[in-house]
Amino acid sequence: MSRSHIVIGIILAQLPTGVIILFIRPQSWEMALLGVLVAVILSGIIFWLHFIKPTLQVLELQNKIISGDLTIEKPNLSKGIASLMSDLFFRLLSELKSLLAGTSGTGQTMIFSARQLAKSAETVKQSVEQVALAIGEIAEGNNMVVKNVEDTYTQLKTIETQMRSVAEVGQDLKNHALDSQSAVKEGRDALTEYDSSLKENVIANQDAKESVQQLADYSKQIVSIVNTITNVAEQTTLLALNASIEAARAGEAGRGFSVVANEVGKLAENSNKAADEIRKLLKEINHLVANVQEKTDASENSIEVQKNCAEEVNIIFGNIFKHTEETFNSVNDIILGNKSLNDALTRIGNAMDQVLNTTQQTAATSQEVNANAIQQTDNAAEIAEASSNLARLVESLKSHTDKFKIPKVGYLNWTSEIASAYVFKHWLQKTKGFDVILVEVEGNAISEMYSALATGEFDSTVSCWTPDMHDVYVNVNKEKLSILGANLEGAKTGLVVPDYVTIDSISELNLHKEKFDNNMYAIEKEAGVSKQAVDSITKYSLDFNIQFGDNNSVCSAIDQAIKEKRWIVVTGWIPEVMFGRWPLKFLEDPKGSFGGDKKILNIARLGLDKDYPVLYEAMQRFQWSLEDVTKVMKFMNDGYSPDDAARLFLEQNPNFIKK
Numbered sequence: 001m002s003r004s005h006i007v008i009g010i011i012l013a014q015l016p017t018g019v020i021i022l023f024i025r026p027q028s029w030e031m032a033l034l035g036v037l038v039a040v041i042l043s044g045i046i047f048w049l050h051f052i053k054p055t056l057q058v059l060e061l062q063n064k065i066i067s068g069d070l071t072i073e074k075p076n077l078s079k080g081i082a083s084l085m086s087d088l089f090f091r092l093l094s095e096l097k098s099l100l101a102g103t104s105g106t107g108q109t110m111i112f113s114a115r116q117l118a119k120s121a122e123t124v125k126q127s128v129e130q131v132a133l134a135i136g137e138i139a140e141g142n143n144m145v146v147k148n149v150e151d152t153y154t155q156l157k158t159i160e161t162q163m164r165s166v167a168e169v170g171q172d173l174k175n176h177a178l179d180s181q182s183a184v185k186e187g188r189d190a191l192t193e194y195d196s197s198l199k200e201n202v203i204a205n206q207d208a209k210e211s212v213q214q215l216a217d218y219s220k221q222i223v224s225i226v227n228t229i230t231n232v233a234e235q236t237t238l239l240a241l242n243a244s245i246e247a248a249r250a251g252e253a254g255r256g257f258s259v260v261a262n263e264v265g266k267l268a269e270n271s272n273k274a275a276d277e278i279r280k281l282l283k284e285i286n287h288l289v290a291n292v293q294e295k296t297d298a299s300e301n302s303i304e305v306q307k308n309c310a311e312e313v314n315i316i317f318g319n320i321f322k323h324t325e326e327t328f329n330s331v332n333d334i335i336l337g338n339k340s341l342n343d344a345l346t347r348i349g350n351a352m353d354q355v356l357n358t359t360q361q362t363a364a365t366s367q368e369v370n371a372n373a374i375q376q377t378d379n380a381a382e383i384a385e386a387s388s389n390l391a392r393l394v395e396s397l398k399s400h401t402d403k404f405k406i407p408k409v410g411y412l413n414w415t416s417e418i419a420s421a422y423v424f425k426h427w428l429q430k431t432k433g434f435d436v437i438l439v440e441v442e443g444n445a446i447s448e449m450y451s452a453l454a455t456g457e458f459d460s461t462v463s464c465w466t467p468d469m470h471d472v473y474v475n476v477n478k479e480k481l482s483i484l485g486a487n488l489e490g491a492k493t494g495l496v497v498p499d500y501v502t503i504d505s506i507s508e509l510n511l512h513k514e515k516f517d518n519n520m521y522a523i524e525k526e527a528g529v530s531k532q533a534v535d536s537i538t539k540y541s542l543d544f545n546i547q548f549g550d551n552n553s554v555c556s557a558i559d560q561a562i563k564e565k566r567w568i569v570v571t572g573w574i575p576e577v578m579f580g581r582w583p584l585k586f587l588e589d590p591k592g593s594f595g596g597d598k599k600i601l602n603i604a605r606l607g608l609d610k611d612y613p614v615l616y617e618a619m620q621r622f623q624w625s626l627e628d629v630t631k632v633m634k635f636m637n638d639g640y641s642p643d644d645a646a647r648l649f650l651e652q653n654p655n656f657i658k659k
Contacts, residue, residue, distance in 0.1 A: 222278065407459040407612050408437045410449050414551055416575040417463040419632035420487060420600070422646035424462050424622050430650060430657050434614045443550055444524040447473050453605050454480040460608060460619055462487050464601040468594075469493070469528030474603070482609075484602040484619045488575070490626050491598035493529045494586040495520065495536065496572030498562050505588040506540050513543050515567040521547050521557045522571040529571045529594070536593035544569075558582060573598075575626055577633040628656070 411421035421438050428434050439458060441449040450470070452458045454477035464470050464483075474481060495506055503512060522530040525548050533546055547557075554570050555578055561568035562582055572578060572586070602619045609616040628649070635645035650657055 406435060406437050407608075407615050408439050408457070410439045410441050410452060410458040410461045410463070412446065412449070412463040413440050413442055414463075415577045415633050415636065416573075416600075416629055418642050419575075419629050419636065419645065420462045420624075422642040423624070423628075423632060423649060424487075424618075426643075426646045426650055427622065427657060428615070428618050432614050432618060434618070436615065442524075444526050446470065446524075446526050446528075450474065450477050450481075453477065453603065456605055458605065459612065459615065460484075460602065460604040462600070462602055462619075462622070464603045465491065465493075465528055465598055466601055467598070468532065469598060480606050482604045482606060484604055484616070485623070486599040487602050487623045488600040488626070488629065489597070491574055491600055492586065493532060493571070493573040493598060494589055494594045495533065495569050496578075496584050496586055497567070497569050498558070499583040499585050500565065501567050501569075501585075503587070504585075505590065506536055506542075506593070507588075507590060509540065509542055509544065509569065509587075512567065516544070516569055518544050519547055520544050520569045520571070521549065521554050523551050523554055524548065527571075529573055532594045533571050536589070536591075539591045539593050554578075555581075558584075575629045575633065577637050580630065580634055580637060624656070628653070 409421060409424065411417045418440075425436055425438055428436060436459075441463075449458065449461060449463075450473035453461060464474065466474070474483075495509075497503070503509070509516065520533065522533045524530060530546070530548065536542065537544060537546065549557075558568060558570055558578060559582070569587070572584065578584060602622060604616060604619055608619075631652075632645050632649045635648055636642060640648060
């Protein structure tokens with residue numbers, strides 16, 4: 001508005017005053033002119049105070065808005081047109097802020113999503129390229145498989161023919177084995193008869209040996225008798241000689257006695273001769289007896305040797321029979337196995353026919369899939385390019401909204417952090433009349449949030465969990481960030497189970513791993529609690545697999561398990577709405593994988609204290625309790641939007657606003 005416009009406005013405003021003065025006809029024109037002058041001055045002052053000055057203030061605010069500064073405060077104006085204009089203007093400004101907040105917040109979220117989508121698309125592209133390469137190799141391999149299957153099929157037919165020959169040979173072997181068993185049986189029977197004969201010979205030989213021994217004994221007795229006879233004959237000869245001598249002495253009177261003595265002497269001589277003959281015969285007999293004894297002993301030894309040989313032969317025959325029987329059984333097994341093998345070969349042949357057909361179809365399908373995979377690679381490249389273009393377009397849109405200076409507060413899309421962000425926003429607006437834009441960050445983009453803080457895309461966050469959670473991201477950007485204190489203390493992370501699960505410690509998980517199906521459920525891999533879960537797997541040597549997802553998937557898994565009374569273990573933390581929905585408990589952590597109690601910090605980018613001192617000071621002051629955040633999460637769980645839940649909390653807790 002120019003000065004000429006203001007002067008014209010003043011003159012026009014005084015026309016009614018001039019008309020009145022002319023109408024009442026003052027006594028002189030000098031007095032009339034003076035009255036007009038005074039009226040103009042007074043009207044100008046009033047017009048300046050009630051219209052021009054407020055209008056200039058509004059224009060100054062308008063220029064600030066045009067320059068992009070939406071952090072202006074509503075001026076304190078007296079009632080009037082300017083005040084009404086100011087109220088209307090700031091209502092419009094509030095709507096503009098809401099629109100910009102939604103647009104900018106959504107734009108920032110879309111940028112993160114587009115970046116993640118571009119990364120994912122690039123990853124998909126690389127994966128599809130690898131899949132295409134692998135499928136190409138599979139297609140080539142399938143062609144080789146077809147050839148190998150055909151060769152194998154031919155070889156199977158050859159083997160089948162050979163196995164039939166083996167079956168025939170096996171049957172011949174079986175028949176020979178049966179013949180061998182019969183021959184061995186006959187040999188054993190003959191050997192048994194021979195053994196019986198040997199036993200009879202042994203008995204007969206023993207009897208003959210005893211008879212010969214008796215004959216030898218009798219011969220000895222005869223020798224003794226012959227010796228006695230010889231002695232008697234010698235005595236008789238001596239007596240006959242003495243009798244002859246005495247008869248000679250007696251002369252004629254002893255002649256008859258002499259004849260007797262001579263006869264007795266002849267008898268004695270004949271007895272000696274007979275005794276000598278008997279001795280000779282006995283000597284021959286004894287010699288023959290000795291020979292018989294020697295032959296009998298030799299025969300006995302020979303029979304013993306034959307008996308031993310017969311026993312050995314019998315053992316050999318037994319072994320031969322045993323081996324023949326084993327051979328028969330083995331050959332029989334071979335024949336049965338060969339039959340089974342032939343049946344199997346027939347089935348394999350049929351299966352090979354199917355495999356050959358399937359492999360040929362698979363080879364053709366692989367080539368088609370390979371062509372499709374190549375097409376998908378091109379599609380993935382197009383998606384990646386489109387995602388990058390989307391990110392650039394959103395960043396272009398964001399560059400237009402970013403010229404309006406409304407600070408941005410980033411928060412993670414966890415229930416507790418949503419509650420913190422919205423309560424902080426409404427608390428700041430109610431206590432300072434200061435507006436901020438809230439930007440939601442996915443749980444798998446935590447590092448992106450801290451990078452955005454460091455580069456100035458965000459101004460602050462109320463979602464920094466520490467220790468052992470987000471510290472790594474803070475440390476990477478620590479020279480560009482300011483830690484403004486904790487907004488919540490007493491937070492906790494760990495592994496959580498339903499209260500009906502009968503274990504109390506992480507160290508007990510392996511003992512009941514089957515009840516858990518060897519699975520635990522966690523939110524995004526990038527989340528601190530998920531990294532701690534991975535650490536617990538190592539520290540406790542848990543035979544578990546981690547199923548990563550997000551907060552919704554974890555809650556769904558808990559809900560389903562509790563309905564079915566199944567055992568389940570998940571990553572959990574306090575504050576979190578799940579503890580209000582289901583009866584849960586933390587497992588003890590003796591090895592400290594999840595650390596102790598946590599704090600949630602307020603973090604700002606470097607320079608926030610100079611650019612937005614009101615926000616900086618509010619970030620330093622903002623804090624609340626587990627009880628407070630639990631109330632807001634309950635409102636949200638009951639169906640309230642985050643905005644409405646935050647407003648309701650502040651209405652029900654007026655002292656919170658006064659902090």
